[in-house]
Amino acid sequence: MIYFDNAATSYPKPQSVINAVRNSMFLYGANPGRSGHAFSVKTAETVYETRELLDGFFDGYGSEFICFTVNCTHALNTAIKGILNKGDHVIISSLEHNSVTRPIHALKEKGFITYSVFSVCEDKEETLENFKNAFTRNTKLCVVTAVSNVFGNILPIKELSRVAHSMGAYFFVDGAQGAGVIPISMKNDGIDCLCIPGHKGLLGPMGTGALLHGNVDLKPLIQGGTGSSSFDLNQPENFPERLESGTLNVPGICGLKEGLKVVEKIGVDNIRKRENEICKEIFEGLKDIKKVKLYRDFYNEELYAPVLSFNIDGLHSEQVSAMLDRGGVAVRGGFHCSPLAHISMGTNDTGTVRISPSFRTTKKDINILLNLIRKIAIKEFI
């Protein structure tokens, strides 16, 4: 199987990640922060080291302001529901994933909040203008993805956050596709809260995610045992305990730690450069295939992260992805949980076939992919 589905989860995981997960079950087998014994303390230490690494990696506000979650969706729900009060207005982009859209839509359906969607355009100034026009006097929060999971657009996070803050609103970022793929600095980019998965660009195992914030007064979504202040029936106020109840995914966190180290060692800039080269090659190859519809005129590496969507005339995206699967190539067809993105690009009938390579994708992988798509387009492979 040639894997072009790294936007769903990265594969293969580095050997060091796999080893760390495995070893954690011997070495850090105890529950961190729950018992005082050496084994538990050792586990707590490795969890803490992972917080420190994450904090450094995203130029965060300190390791206490990092809470581990099972995935990015859980982090986003915690952040969004943790900050909103009745009557608040929220702004989201037209490229948001259902992990942002659905919790916000659910709050709206309950009559708790209202929200607006601003259109992301090819032209940055137009995007910023649309964003500015979406504010109301009740706008408390803006939630924006760093990178579209369907079309790869990189959003102008720094400029958007400046607008949000000037309007007195919080600026939260969905880092699902951006983390480990493009450089993100919470402080420089003006991000109040960054939600990330551990298992995509950061190369950690599935079952990991985190919420990083700048001491934002988030109400907890989940309450429970924190191994601290046991006698208080209220959730502790201090971070990260306020947002971390119950036993953490220690094996996953140990794996994430190693994934982060791999990404740091190679460098996000190098990863991005390599993935851009790969994507550009695929893009140019696809452009030459008749019947293939791409949703960009040219490959601009400043504007896009390495996620490519395409379709073949007369075929549904899921038919194409099924054919590619039969040919031994894993991509994703369909809607990718992002209805707004398809509406804005007019792909709501067919969805798109999404190609998401990694920096480890080889020339040979690319050739196999392109040859197969060529054959499908001319009906030589069904």
Add this chain to the structure above:
Amino acid sequence: MIYFDNAATSYPKPQSVINAVRNSMFLYGANPGRSGHAFSVKTAETVYETRELLDGFFDGYGSEFICFTVNCTHALNTAIKGILNKGDHVIISSLEHNSVTRPIHALKEKGFITYSVFSVCEDKEETLENFKNAFTRNTKLCVVTAVSNVFGNILPIKELSRVAHSMGAYFFVDGAQGAGVIPISMKNDGIDCLCIPGHKGLLGPMGTGALLHGNVDLKPLIQGGTGSSSFDLNQPENFPERLESGTLNVPGICGLKEGLKVVEKIGVDNIRKRENEICKEIFEGLKDIKKVKLYRDFYNEELYAPVLSFNIDGLHSEQVSAMLDRGGVAVRGGFHCSPLAHISMGTNDTGTVRISPSFRTTKKDINILLNLIRKIAIKEFI
């Protein structure tokens, strides 16, 4: 390190669990239910098989009514907040963990619900009487732990559920300490919703938990991408998608599957029998040590699961556990996130030292533990 902290997380994990977690990162490395390719389908299959195993193990209501969570606390929050409406009344036992107490207390503090605590007594009839007396005409839900995580009391789940249902209330069970330790049948025991950790009695890795229910109309606590009905801005109504958003902890679930198989192969009854023998031996040994305070007169294996709490006169439980740690024995001192249990037993000053063996605890382990406690009690070991 001799490990007597299995109530926090079981250790060591079976080799098959460790192998499954490791192999899952090669074999089931794709995101289940997100893409149609063979790799993703294979991953979805193994997740489904784990649901089936859990359903069989707990005599549940079908694998679609099982939702995976990161831990038992997350499952409890999902269940509790998923069923309650404004004005509802809730009943909990005096032995609940903060994973039950805190979410319910938080809802009360918001003015959303009210709740009562009924006392669990040595005498079952008295317990049932206390339970009955706690009902009001608004009682919608009862949440009861199967086993106290501090004193090991087994609660009369079947009788309590009968009362709850006769009063028209839902009966939810916290299986944190009971799952894999005592037999639990959702159907026979009348459990509407069972929340479990995967990493304690079921021998799976940390980072796993589940909520099993009998088609209870639970509102989702978290919304997001489910890989299904992408175009609907509302969370899908069908289970398990309604309660499962974002990427699952696939390596953890693969490990849990193997943990369940180990427990099934040995048999919960055999595990319980063995753990009871071990606990009885420790209990008898402790009884003979002057200055050791146990909180039971005799070891009754019908009434208690293998969790023993004790104290040594003149020492705080955390001092004792620190001394045991220095002697190479891992136990847990303190309050174990269960304030109500300590209030009802009068241990709110010192907490307790908790010994939680497993069926793999050896005679040698027991002797080392008892010898060390003896030395601490006579101040030969500090």
